Amino acid sequence: MSPGPGSLDRDLRRRAEAVIPGGMYGHQSVALLPDDYPQFFRSGQGAHITDVDGRRYLDLMCAYGPNLFGYAHPGIDAAYVRQLGQGDALTGPTALMVELAEAFVAMVGHADWAMVCKNGTDATTMAMMTARQHTGRKTLVLASGAYHGAAPWCTPRPAGTTAEDKAHQVFCAYNDIASLEAAAAKAGDDLAAIFAAPFRHDAFIDQAAPDPAYARRARELADETGALLVVDDVRGGLRIARDCSWSVLGVQPDLSTWGKCIANGHPISALLGNDKARKAAASIYVTGSFWYAGAAMAAALETLRLVRESDYLERITGLGEQLRAGLAERAAAAGFGFRQTGPGVMPLFLFDDDPDLRKGFCWSSAMLARGVYVHPWHNMFLCAAMTPADIDFALDAAEQAFQTLKRQAHDLPPVAKLAFLTAR
Ligand SMILES: Cc1ncc(COP(=O)(O)O)c(C=O)c1O
Incomplete structure (x- = not known):
């Protein structure tokens, strides 16, 4: 011991x-x-x-x-330090912001645009807001037990939150098509988004690969109802595929959320989306004092280069x-x-x-x-x-x-x- x-x-x-x-x-x-x-x-x-x-x-x-x-990866950290020497949080972003969005759009099949932020929770919260703005509806379908971050709308513990923070959420069992359909039916004409983890990676219980039929049904339900499909790749992203994790199933979401490893540990996360969601994403007010800082973007660009070019x-x-x-x-x-x-x-x-x-x-x-x-x-x-x-x-x-x-x-x-x- x-x-x-x-x-x-x-x-x-x-x-x-x-x-x-x-x-x-x-x-x-x-x-x-x-x-x-x-x-x-x-x-x-x-x-x-x-x-x-x-x-x-x-x-x-x-x-x-x-x-x-x-x-302490030498190449990624060198890119970070180089940019630190030139300026990190400035009055506005550097060209790196556009280069990074271009890199994501080139790499991730469903993505026509990218917005960068700092934590995974920023990205999932932006996904929720984008979907609500796009649809003009409120209700989210989520898999019970799935983690999407620590903001009041998604934190797994109730302390400090109100019941209203979690209003307009309907839960289904991951990989259970009937349960997903029932949740979508319950949301009815108020369904704004279906959130999905790339695989079931809840704590305390066995993980499960996504059933391709479940993923396809989520896509169909979103299409039938006009809701947006969100794949939360904050945790699984870049360890399953060099694309959104559900791309291996042939299912493309409207929005995907990324964080954690996209700059190999430097603080940056991202919301990616397709053209359908572009107008809504452009209209929500989301920002942060450090979101435009260049050093983590430089690290992300180098990380994505390694993702593309290494085995x-x-x-x-x-x-x-x-x-x-x-x-x-x-x-x-x-x-x-x-x-x-x-x-x-x-x-x-x-x-x-x-x-x-x-x-x-x-x-x-x-x-x-x-x-x-x-x-x-x-x-x-x-x-x-x-x-x-x-x-x-x-x-x-x-x-x-x-x-x-x-x-x-x-x-x-x-x-x-x-x-x-x-x-x-
Ligand atoms: C699937 C998933 N979504 C969102 C988040 C939230 O990310 P962050 O902790 O960077 O806010 C996490 C964090 O573990 C996560 O695993």
């Missing part, structure tokens, strides 16, 4: 308690992870992160997605297959029902017969102790800085972690934060 957070981490947590509400907020709160997980980090390089106490881990979280080509997608897909096959073999050898779901490049691991995640917590802690940072209930991410040797390292760690779990499986303590974790 890992010795628990180091002394610098503990000290920072104590200081944070005094000056940061709750000590930390959102998804970075280790209140959601096993006790021995570090809260604070010192650096990232390639596929590895080093915590504030100097322990280095192979990082299968990739910053929850932003790390696509490796932390990163094929390499991370191969690494995902190596990891999946190796883990399946080791879990079976140790006698565990171990479910690996989602695309290999964005896997989620759950143990059979583990309703309160105590096995997952124990195994994840054992991985951490062996230098591999995994997540017990959220999908993970692979990056192009990983090598087959890194995956072998993770597999060796996993083999030992399964043995640790085997020794402790019959006597695992309840996960102290159980109620918090499983109350969705």
